[in-house]
Amino acid sequence: xxxxxxxxxxxxxxxxxxxxxxxxxxxxxxxxxxxxxxxxxxxxxxxxxxxxxxxxxxxxxxxxxxxxxxxxxxxxxxxxxxxxxxxxxxxxxxxxxxxxxxxxxxxxxxxxxxxxxxxxxxxxxxxxxxxxxxxxxxxxxxxxxxxxxxxxxxxxxxxxxxxxxxxxxxxxxxxxxxxxxxxxxxxxxxxxxxxxxxxxxxxxxxxxxxxxxxxxxxxxxxxxxxxxxxxxxxxxxxxxxxxxxxxxxxxxxxxxxxxxxxxxxxxxxxxxxxxxxxxxxxxxxxxxxxxxxxxxxxxxxxxxxxxxxxxxxxxxx
Amino acid sequence: xxxxxxxxxxxxxxxxxxxxxxxxxxxxxxxxxxxxxxxxxxxxxxxxxxxxxxxxxxxxxxxxxxxxxxxxxxxxxxxxxxxxxxxxxxxxxxxxxxxxxxxxxxxxxxxxxxxxxxxxxxxxxxxxxxxxxxxxxxxxxxxxxxxxxxxxxxxxxxxxxxxxxxxxxxxxxxxxxxxxxxxxxxxxxxxxxxxxxxxxxxxxxxxxxxxxxxxxxxxxxxxxxxxxxxxxxxxxxxxxxxxxxxxxxxxxxxxxxxxxxxxxxxxxxxxxxxxxxxxxxxxxxxxxxxxxxxxxxxxxxxxxxxxxxxxxxxxxx
Numbered sequence: 001x002x003x004x005x006x007x008x009x010x011x012x013x014x015x016x017x018x019x020x021x022x023x024x025x026x027x028x029x030x031x032x033x034x035x036x037x038x039x040x041x042x043x044x045x046x047x048x049x050x051x052x053x054x055x056x057x058x059x060x061x062x063x064x065x066x067x068x069x070x071x072x073x074x075x076x077x078x079x080x081x082x083x084x085x086x087x088x089x090x091x092x093x094x095x096x097x098x099x100x101x102x103x104x105x106x107x108x109x110x111x112x113x114x115x116x117x118x119x120x121x122x123x124x125x126x127x128x129x130x131x132x133x134x135x136x137x138x139x140x141x142x143x144x145x146x147x148x149x150x151x152x153x154x155x156x157x158x159x160x161x162x163x164x165x166x167x168x169x170x171x172x173x174x175x176x177x178x179x180x181x182x183x184x185x186x187x188x189x190x191x192x193x194x195x196x197x198x199x200x201x202x203x204x205x206x207x208x209x210x211x212x213x214x215x216x217x218x219x220x221x222x223x224x225x226x227x228x229x230x231x232x233x234x235x236x237x238x239x240x241x242x243x244x245x246x247x248x249x250x251x252x253x254x255x256x257x258x259x260x261x262x263x264x265x266x267x268x269x270x271x272x273x274x275x276x277x278x279x280x281x282x283x284x285x286x287x288x289x290x291x292x293x294x295x296x297x298x299x300x301x302x303x304x305x306x307x308x309x310x311x312x313x314x315x316x317x
Numbered sequence: 318x319x320x321x322x323x324x325x326x327x328x329x330x331x332x333x334x335x336x337x338x339x340x341x342x343x344x345x346x347x348x349x350x351x352x353x354x355x356x357x358x359x360x361x362x363x364x365x366x367x368x369x370x371x372x373x374x375x376x377x378x379x380x381x382x383x384x385x386x387x388x389x390x391x392x393x394x395x396x397x398x399x400x401x402x403x404x405x406x407x408x409x410x411x412x413x414x415x416x417x418x419x420x421x422x423x424x425x426x427x428x429x430x431x432x433x434x435x436x437x438x439x440x441x442x443x444x445x446x447x448x449x450x451x452x453x454x455x456x457x458x459x460x461x462x463x464x465x466x467x468x469x470x471x472x473x474x475x476x477x478x479x480x481x482x483x484x485x486x487x488x489x490x491x492x493x494x495x496x497x498x499x500x501x502x503x504x505x506x507x508x509x510x511x512x513x514x515x516x517x518x519x520x521x522x523x524x525x526x527x528x529x530x531x532x533x534x535x536x537x538x539x540x541x542x543x544x545x546x547x548x549x550x551x552x553x554x555x556x557x558x559x560x561x562x563x564x565x566x567x568x569x570x571x572x573x574x575x576x577x578x579x580x581x582x583x584x585x586x587x588x589x590x591x592x593x594x595x596x597x598x599x600x601x602x603x604x605x606x607x608x609x610x611x612x613x614x615x616x617x618x619x620x621x622x623x624x625x626x627x628x629x630x631x632x633x634x
Contacts, residue, residue: 151468152534152538152544154538154545154547154548155548157555209537213533213537216530217530220525220526220530221469221470224469227471230471230615230618231471231472234473234474234595235473237591237592237595238473238592240591241590241592241593242555242558242559242592244590273558274554275554275555275557275558278554298547300551
């Protein structure tokens with residue numbers, strides 16, 4: 001039993017080192033819902049971080065958000081996570097938000113609003129506590145689901161590379177682990193993870209991907225999760241190189257005039273290969289619209305028409 | 318009725334011109350199974366080619382292959398296609414192959430063997446008749462099915478760009494047309510296409526994609542065929558630029574020593590960005606293995622290990 005536990009911990013340690021997911025020293029926030037994935041994340045990070053351990057100068061702070069969507073059960077989850085943290089001798093902060101109200105107010109879906117509330121909470125907490133990293137428990141299965149969602153939506157190459165192991169302050173140490181392995185790890189440590197009933201709710205798009213679509217797709221390729229995630233890595237290398245070339249082009253022809261105006265040299269832009277021109281446009285859109293969803297194929301097609309148009313429209317607002 | 322017919326013909330004429338699918342003059346082979354897609358292809362090309370028409374110096378040769386898989390019905394299909402060609406005043410060649418025997422002999426699946434036999438027949442015929450192009454009736458729906466098949470299999474970026482409108486001598490004038498439009502075109506001309514019962518045979522992978530998987534996927538995105546094919550175009554532009562850069566790199570560092578040996582400058586190869594290095598490797602593999610299926614993600618991963626290996630293995634055999 002111990003051997004199997006060590007194997008999983010070593011596997012994750014290797015991922016953390018390869019992708020530089022942890023700082024040499026300092027505080028790290030660990031997001032824990034109480035499900036198998038985040039519980040495994042907590043257990044492994046606890047085994048690796050702290051005095052006398054591999055990352056001896058890293059200390060962990062457990063964070064849990066009650067989304068206010070599941071009443072007493074959610075309160076019980078929060079208490080349970082706090083008790084877990086206490087058992088490991090780790091500090092824990094439990095936050096609460098009214099996600100349903102935020103969803104109504106911002107006219108977003110519940111899933112989207114929950115995700116935004118969760119990351120806002122984690123970032124506020126990290127900032128307040130001087131933490132430089134936030135670790136979240138996404139697995140290779142979550143990655144495959146994300147890739148399927150983006151493929152269905154028609155994401156361009158960048159979207160098809162999936163979630164990155166490190167994206168700004170968000171670190172994903174389990175991205176190379178299967179969900180069955182997180183369940184196994186919890187079992188090996190004698191932990192019974194909480195099950196979130198809303199994970200089975202078919203009104204949520206991701207749950208329908210997980211429970212309906214993925215099993216159908218796996219009848220065509222039983223190894224689909226691995227196929228998609230491995231392929232996403234190849235695509236990520238293509239994308240990284242194109243992004244690098246686009247960054248060079250951007251430095252040549254773009255000027256951020258204000259937070260609401262990007263000036264692009266139209267002649268230089270028209271002279272770029274399509275692949276780079278679109279990336280420059282995406283970057284301009286990203287700078288102007290910030291955190292909104294990325295441009296999709298149909299948006300890019302409209303921008304192409306705009307560039308091909310004879311009017312001298314230099315500025316994108 | 319005539320207006321709608323003209324709209325479809327004009328749409329296809331535009332595709333042909335944009336992608337340079339037809340020569341200015343000379344013979345063109347049209348592959349006709351007798352189904353709605355190829356019948357529409359034949360009807361539209363006949364309306365556009367020949368004396369007094371848009372491509373007045375292009376003459377058509379109808380080609381039909383009996384795959385020897387469906388006995389009397391297949392013979393009736395062949396006679397029916399020949400009668401159609403005669404009605405349009407076009408020459409027609411009907412070939413016959415024993416695909417089942419070829420599949421057994423080459424240990425390939427029936428679908429794969431049928432495709433190979435069909436293209437071999439079309440190429441032999443084109444060569445014998447001095448035709449420079451072979452037109453086939455793939456529609457946007459076929460393209461979407463191809464994209465789904467390749468996505469399930471984990472094709473790298475190049476595979477995810479789908480079938481090209483023009484690939485060597487093979488031209489696909491209907492690639493921007495939906496299958497419902499080819500059916501409509503046949504109806505407008507008062508033609509009843511032949512239905513191939515094997516198109517409903519769920520033992521064939523493509524049929525299972527068409528009849529089982531696609532309807533499931535369309536519950537998640539009702540516009541999926543258009544989403545996938547439009548996105549493939551964006552990916553094709555990314556891929557084309559990377560291929561162009563890889564071709565430059567190839568000219569710098571590769572030397573085709575013989576039909577069985579490619580010499581690669583290992584130091585230059587190792588210095589390339591991953592995206593280009595993999596493309597150079599693919600190109601070497603393609604030159605050496607010819608017509609075999611493209612390298613998949615797992616093959617590339619193995620080659621990467623080979624390059625990272627300390628032994629000075631300059632030659633790929």
